[in-house]
Each structure stands twice: as structure tokens, then as C-alpha cells.
Amino acid sequence: MDFATSECELVYADGDMAGHGKKEGIGERFDGFMDETAETDKFLIDAVEHCVKDLNMDKDDLLFELANGITGDYYPTPSRCLTNTEAILNEFLVTALFNGKEPEKGTDIFPTEGGSAAMTYIFHALNHNRLLKPGDKIAIGTPIFTPYLEIPDVNNYGLVPINVVSDEAHNWDIDEEELNKLKDKDIKAFFLVNPSNPASHALSSHTLDALEEVVSENPDLIILTDDVYGTFVEGFESVYSRLPYNTILVYSFSKLYGATGWRTGLVAMSRDNVCDHLLSKLSEEDKKALWDEYAIAVPDPSSMKFIERLTADSRSIGLYHTSGLSTPSQIFMDIMALSHTTYEKDEYIELANATVNERYIALMDALGIDKDLSGENAEYYTIVDINAMIGEQYGSDFAQWKHENISDLDFLNDLAQKKGVVLMYGPGFDAPEGSVRISLANLYTEDYVEIARRIRELLDEYYTEFEAEALQEAA
Numbered sequence: 001m002d003f004a005t006s007e008c009e010l011v012y013a014d015g016d017m018a019g020h021g022k023k024e025g026i027g028e029r030f031d032g033f034m035d036e037t038a039e040t041d042k043f044l045i046d047a048v049e050h051c052v053k054d055l056n057m058d059k060d061d062l063l064f065e066l067a068n069g070i071t072g073d074y075y076p077t078p079s080r081c082l083t084n085t086e087a088i089l090n091e092f093l094v095t096a097l098f099n100g101k102e103p104e105k106g107t108d109i110f111p112t113e114g115g116s117a118a119m120t121y122i123f124h125a126l127n128h129n130r131l132l133k134p135g136d137k138i139a140i141g142t143p144i145f146t147p148y149l150e151i152p153d154v155n156n157y158g159l160v161p162i163n164v165v166s167d168e169a170h171n172w173d174i175d176e177e178e179l180n181k182l183k184d185k186d187i188k189a190f191f192l193v194n195p196s197n198p199a200s201h202a203l204s205s206h207t208l209d210a211l212e213e214v215v216s217e218n219p220d221l222i223i224l225t226d227d228v229y230g231t232f233v234e235g236f237e238s239v240y241s242r243l244p245y246n247t248i249l250v251y252s253f254s255k256l257y258g259a260t261g262w263r264t265g266l267v268a269m270s271r272d273n274v275c276d277h278l279l280s281k282l283s284e285e286d287k288k289a290l291w292d293e294y295a296i297a298v299p300d301p302s303s304m305k306f307i308e309r310l311t312a313d314s315r316s317i318g319l320y321h322t323s324g325l326s327t328p329s330q331i332f333m334d335i336m337a338l339s340h341t342t343y344e345k346d347e348y349i350e351l352a353n354a355t356v357n358e359r360y361i362a363l364m365d366a367l368g369i370d371k372d373l374s375g376e377n378a379e380y381y382t383i384v385d386i387n388a389m390i391g392e393q394y395g396s397d398f399a400q401w402k403h404e405n406i407s408d409l410d411f412l413n414d415l416a417q418k419k420g421v422v423l424m425y426g427p428g429f430d431a432p433e434g435s436v437r438i439s440l441a442n443l444y445t446e447d448y449v450e451i452a453r454r455i456r457e458l459l460d461e462y463y464t465e466f467e468a469e470a471l472q473e474a475a
């Protein structure tokens with residue numbers, strides 16, 4: 001930021017006013033400005049060198065984009081994504097989410113105001129461009145982040161949801177029978193969160209193989225995968241890198257970097273993708289209607305790709321020329337991405353994973369529940385089946401009594417009011433009755449031990465009630 005400001009003053013400075021920077025020689029000035037012995041400067045020097053050497057970027061061009069972007073003195077140009085930024089984000093996706101696999105046709109990226117905006121824009125653009133029509137069946141991988149259950153519903157998109165269920169018995173993976181539902185060509189789209197929220201499990205590589213099979217029988221299926229938690233699973237592989245043609249990817253920097261306030265996420269799509277194919281197959285009537293709308297923004301809408309339409313739609317088409325994520329936010333995304341890609345090892349990600357792992361183990365041990373330490377478990381959230389826990393630890397008679405006398409919501413209310421612990425209601429995510437979701441992202445390890453202690457304390461109180469009633473009945 002200091003360097004970017006000095007660049008502005010270089011060209012023009014009058015009182016508190018300064019000009020735009022200039023590209024010529026900016027690389028050399030950057031080298032002169034930075035202090036190798038300061039930690040932050042050293043990272044910036046290394047990151048720029050990495051981009052120039054490994055991503056073949058022009059140093060002046062890159063630094064001009066970074067400096068201009070951080071000062072935010074131009075509209076985002078190109079609107080969808082700054083040029084070097086797109087390459088930086090691409091490298092991040094390949095190493096962090098695609099297990100090193102580079103999609104053959106290349107990936108277009110649209111940075112957005114967080115994953116939430118990405119989702120909103122995608123739902124809207126699919127509907128608006130008639131790729132999903134009222135009455136179309138869409139498959140939803142459940143349990144899932146609640147808005148995914150609600151958005152298709154509340155916006156009157158008229159979509160018919162079909163649940164593709166994963167459960168604890170299958171280690172929160174999707175079994176073949178459920179996956180086979182997607183072979184039905186009437187199912188136009190499949191929405192999933194992977195690794196899932198709330199169950200926090202990634203699809204196994206076996207399931208990814210099976211998904212590839214299924215899609216070969218329903219080749220026009222649109223898959224929307226939200227991989228916000230991907231980096232919490234070592235060696236994670238996105239559905240996108242297996243099926244780039246069919247898949248729209250949503251990623252957010254919010255969770256890994258604890259940066260929800262920045263609102264930094266993205267939409268990524270292969271340059272060769274099913275949405276563009278489906279646009280070309282629309283009826284002449286639909287094409288004409290859309291052509292008329294997009295013609296206010298571009299000279300020839302017939303060649304306008306879906307991801308560009310999505311960008312235009314994010315500003316009601318009319319304001320396409322001022323669309324795009326704020327440039328300082330894009331540059332901040334570059335910095336987060338480069339902190340992962342610049343060096344051989346990303347110590348931050350390792351620390352983040354170790355941190356949630358430690359909390360998970362502390363919680364499960366304190367609850368006396370079996371841990372799942374499989375590679376697919378992201379351990380960012382966990383679903384705890386309280387009823388199953390009661391059955392195992394207090395016996396089936398008490399489990400039956402609890403089932404008859406205390407509803408799931410009573411339990412959550414009691415836990416909140418008497419014990420000061422607020423947990424999320426599992427069925428709200430389409431998870432089983434009697435389950436709760438516990439986030440491992442927000443508190444310190446000892447807090448999770450305390451949460452477990454209070455849950456057990458409440459259950460013990462119920463048990464005392466149950467025993468008293470049993471005594472009364474016996475008397």
C-alpha cells in the first residue's frame with residue numbers, strides 16, 4: 001500500500017491529491033522500495049518473483065495491476081477479473097483444490113463478494129438464462145448448508161428438489177444407489193457442498209470415480225460444487241477437476257483465512273463448459289429474448305459466454321461496465337492465494353488443519369464418542385448424534401424415555417438456557433433427528449471440553465429425572 005501510494009505521487013502530487021501510477025520502470029522502483037530484511041516486504045518480493053518466474057508474468061504489468069488495484073483508482077478492468085489476478089487465483093485453485101491437476105481447457109474466474117454472492121449470482125443467472133426452468137428437477141446433496149435448501153425455494157425458481165443423501169452409516173459419503181439418481185436426464189443440475197457442511201466430509205476418490213460414470217450417462221448435467229472447506233482435507237480433489245466441463249465451482253477465502261468480513265469468494269468455470277453448450281441449444285425464441293436483453297451491454301450477445309452473462313447479471317446487465325469485485329478486494333485475494341503458492345510448504349494451512357483437528361479430538365474424547373480420523377474428514381464442523389450417544393452411554397430404556405419426553409428442540413433450549421451452550425439443530429441442514437452441529441472453527445480447545453461437559457451434565461440431569469419417574473412408577 002505504501003509503495004502503491006508512492007507510485008501515485010510519482011506522476012502527480014498537489015497537496016492531498018495524487019495521480020495514477022505509471023507502468024514503465026515500476027518493477028525496478030519496487031525493488032528499490034522494498035526492504036528484504038522486513039518480513040512483509042520479503043514475502044512481497046518472493047511472491048512477485050514467483051509470479052514472474054513460475055507464472056511467466058511481466059513484472060511491470062503485474063506490479064502495475066497490484067499497485068493500481070490496491071489503491072482502487074479504476075473500475076475493475078476487465079470487469080470480470082483482473083488479468084494477472086486470474087492467473088494467480090488459478091494457480092491457487094490448482095494447488096489447493098485440484099490436487100495439482102490442471103484442467104485442460106483452462107479456467108475462467110469471477111471474483112465475488114464472498115461465496116454467498118457467488119451462489120446468489122449463479123442461481124440467478126442459471127434461471128435467467130433459461131438453463132434451469134420452473135418444473136426442472138434439481139438434485140441436492142444433503143445434509144447441506146441451509147441456504148441451498150432455501151434459495152431455490154424462496155426465489156420462486158419453481159425447481160423440484162431431489163435429495164441425494166449421505167449419512168453417517170456411509171461415513172457421510174454418497175453411496176452408489178443415491179448417486180445413480182443423477183442418471184435421470186430429467187435432473188438438470190446437482191448442487192453439493194464438498195467437503196460438506198455440516199458433516200464436514202469430502203467425497204472419496206471412489207465416489208468421484210462413480211460420479212464420472214454417472215455423468216457420462218447424463219452428459220448435460222450442471223454440477224454446482226461449493227468447495228469452501230476443501231483445504232481442510234489433505235490431498236483434497238474437487239469435483240471440478242474431475243468434471244470441469246460440467247461443473248461450476250464456488251470457493252471462498254472466508255473460512256480458511258478467518259476473513260469473513262472481507263467478502264472474498266469466486267466462481268470458476270472451465271472455458272469449455274456445459275452451460276455455454278446449453279445456451280447454444282436454447283430455442284430460437286429464448287435466444288432472441290436474451291439477445292435483446294444483453295444487447296444493451298455488448299455488441300454481439302450471441303457469443304457471450306455464460307460466465308460473462310453471470311457477471312453482467314450481477315449488476316442487472318445495464319451496469320455491466322461497472323461490475324466486478326472491488327479491486328482492493330481482488331488484490332487481497334491475490335495476497336491470500338500467494339501466501340499458499342509462493343513457497344514449497346504452506347505452514348498456515350498446516351496450522352489451520354492441526355488446530356481444528358486438536359479441537360475435534362478434544363470434543364469427541366470428552367463426549368466419549370468414536371472419532372473419525374479418516375482423510376476425508378475436514379473437522380471444521382461435526383455432526384453429533386445425541387440420541388445415538390444416549391443409547392450407547394445411558395442404555396436403551398433411557399433413550400426411549402428421552403425420545404418420548406424431550407424433543408430435540410427442548411434439548412437445545414435447555415442446553416442454551418440452563419447450560420449456556422448454543423448448538424445448531426441438525427435437521428435444519430436435513431441431517432438426522434436427534435443430531436446437532438458443532439462448529440470447530442470458533443472457540444479454543446478447552447472450550448470444546450467444556451461444551452462436552454455441559455452436554456453430559458444436562459443429560460445426567462435428564463437421567464436423574466428418568467430414574468425418579470421409574471421409581472415412582474415402581475412404587
Ligand SMILES: *Cc1c(COP(=O)(O)O)cnc(C)c1O
Nearest residue numbers: 114115116145197228252254265
Ligand atoms: C460459510 C459458507 C459460505 C459463505 O461464504 P462467504 O464467502 O462468507 O460468503 C458458502 N458456502 C458454505 C458451504 C459455507 O459454509
